Amino acid sequence: xxxxxxxYTGKSKRDILRELVEYVVKTDEEMEGxxxxxxxxxxxxxxxxxxxxxxxxxxxxxxxxLTEDDRxxxxxxxxxxxxxxxxxVADDDISIVxxxxxxxxxxxxxxxxxxxxxxYVWVITTVxxxxxxxxxxxxLDYLPCLERLYLSSDDLEDLTSDIRDSRVSGFxxxxxxxxxxxxxxxxxxxxxxxxxxxxxDAFDAKPTRIDFDQTNSPSTAIQGANTNNGRISxxxxxxxxxxxxxxxxxxxxxxxxxLDRARFDVEFSPELRKLENGFTVDGxxxxxxxxxxxxxAATEELVDELETHVLNGNRYRHGIRDGGTKxxxxxxxxxxxxxxxxxxxxxxxxxxxxxxxxxxxxFVREVYEKLDSTYSLAKKQNPVAIQ
Numbered sequence: 001x002x003x004x005x006x007x008y009t010g011k012s013k014r015d016i017l018r019e020l021v022e023y024v025v026k027t028d029e030e031m032e033g034x035x036x037x038x039x040x041x042x043x044x045x046x047x048x049x050x051x052x053x054x055x056x057x058x059x060x061x062x063x064x065x066l067t068e069d070d071r072x073x074x075x076x077x078x079x080x081x082x083x084x085x086x087x088x089v090a091d092d093d094i095s096i097v098x099x100x101x102x103x104x105x106x107x108x109x110x111x112x113x114x115x116x117x118x119x120y121v122w123v124i125t126t127v128x129x130x131x132x133x134x135x136x137x138x139x140l141d142y143l144p145c146l147e148r149l150y151l152s153s154d155d156l157e158d159l160t161s162d163i164r165d166s167r168v169s170g171f172x173x174x175x176x177x178x179x180x181x182x183x184x185x186x187x188x189x190x191x192x193x194x195x196x197x198x199x200x201d202a203f204d205a206k207p208t209r210i211d212f213d214q215t216n217s218p219s220t221a222i223q224g225a226n227t228n229n230g231r232i233s234x235x236x237x238x239x240x241x242x243x244x245x246x247x248x249x250x251x252x253x254x255x256x257x258x259l260d261r262a263r264f265d266v267e268f269s270p271e272l273r274k275l276e277n278g279f280t281v282d283g284x285x286x287x288x289x290x291x292x293x294x295x296x297a298a299t300e301e302l303v304d305e306l307e308t309h310v311l312n313g314n315r316y317r318h319g320i321r322d323g324g325t326k327x328x329x330x331x332x333x334x335x336x337x338x339x340x341x342x343x344x345x346x347x348x349x350x351x352x353x354x355x356x357x358x359x360x361x362x363f364v365r366e367v368y369e370k371l372d373s374t375y376s377l378a379k380k381q382n383p384v385a386i387q
């Protein structure tokens with residue numbers, strides 16, 4: 001699919017989605033004869049990203065950063081040298097980006113769409129998954145100014161259950177914990193009501209992807225999927241149901257962004273103020289990982305697990321404090337510091353003056369994917385004063 005900048009000039013996000021949904025529209029016969037949800041089919045995909053400094057028209061600047069910034073990894077530098085990048089600005093908040101892979105003689109296109117408040121960027125594409133993960137997803141992973149959103153499994157379930165007239169039709173669920181002998185990845189297609197709950201009860205497996213079917217008087221009219229790493233997919237839309245599909249996408253994106261703010265935004269970072277007889281610390285934000293389905297461990301064991309599975313790479317520098325009950329962590333990729341308090345088996349992240357959603361979200365992602373996928377997630381915050 002080739003994007004023409006003129007087609008998107010002056011268009012709202014609703015208009016853009018209405019045009020792109022046409023790419024996955026199917027006739028009644030095609031919907032009824034469709035026995036699988038993937039394979040050779042090309043989907044409409046939206047990646048939701050936290051915007052930390054990206055502006056429409058700045059792709060050249062950020063590609064240059066991939067080759068010049070000393071903190072950028074060799075993988076990112078190699079990626080930038082093996083591809084070429086072109087950006088055509090269609091409007092103040094819309095551009096078309098083309099990634100060319102000369103060695104393979106192919107071009108992959110996507111749209112950058114900035115939200116009205118500038119806090120998020122949507123990346124919209126119809127590139128087949130065989131290439132999407134090799135070009136577009138890698139590009140997003142390497143850009144220092146964008147970070148894909150991330151939901152806990154509980155939030156992913158809530159998000160999907162709120163889609164009107166829909167049911168769960170399939171899912172991928174994972175279980176991982178270092179103090180258990182088994183890991184599990186379960187993939188269900190054609191799921192029946194209750195299958196997701198059965199997977200959680202039997203295996204403690206938490207969903208990372210949920211497929212849904214949505215009806216439109218009364219047949220299945222829309223087939224889509226949500227993942228916990230910021231990707232929304234629209235696979236099939238029955239001819240005539242395009243307006244409902246657009247409303248569904250707008251609702252999911254808004255709810256996804258709302259959940260991200262609720263879990264990771266640092267509204268009250270601590271500020272130290274000196275007083276005549278001491279000082280006060282105004283404000284706190286804490287992200288809590290609590291009540292996992294795992295055995296209680298001593299603080300030393302939890303420190304060892306974090307150092308082995310999460311803090312062991314080049315991304316983090318850390319020091320043990322307060323008798324081994326707290327870890328001060330510096331995120332080298334984002335230049336941010338935060339504290340990790342250990343209350344076995346719980347882990348609590350406390351924002352400091354330099355902390356933003358970027359480092360909190362990424363650390364939580366690392367815990368879920370490398371340490372333990374059974375944690376529940378919540379945020380507490382208050383503009384308090386601590387003497």
